Amino acid sequence: MKLGYGPAAAGLIAAALIAVAPVGALAESSGRNLALSCFSCHGPAGKSPDTIPGIAGKSKAFIVQEMIGFRDGKRKSTVMQRIGKGYSDAEIRALAGYIAGLK
Template sequence: MKNAIALALSLLCAVASANAQTQSPDPLQVRSWAAGCSGCHGTDGRAEPGMISLAGTNKDDLVKKMLDYKTGRVSATVMHQLAKGYSDAQIVAIAGYFAAQKK
């Protein structure tokens, strides 16, 4: 009986964890994460001349670049360190945010 209860609880935890990971983050939370990029990439990803704008950039390209920075496949002055501060799911959400912005 104890084994059945333990198994049921384990299954319940696994399902709850999977559901939490598949839910879309709150748009205001994503906007807050993206705001951390404004110092270099401008408000809503529209950078000043001389910096890289992120607004309207392809989502998949942004995700790939961020994951490349995060894993160290690409080095940079700052981005490889900043990328490590985000989960993969956060990176996907932030990339989606910038992709949806007008250039």
């Protein structure tokens, strides 16, 4: 057998970890992962050095509202509509929660 039981065991361990992780902790870490792609434009940790508005420390409610507005075409944008379309409501709430916590 080529693969042995290593990957299967790793999968079981991962499943066990997911099963015991509190829901809040999961949302927090996936929020951070989702938000990482925002920083290429909005600056490191959301602090923009340029003309693109910074997003660090904006409230969660503001970020959720603007992201959904961009996505659904209610707020005009150059790029944010396309970007917004990549995220579900739940993902937007998770990443907004993370960004709002940045100083």
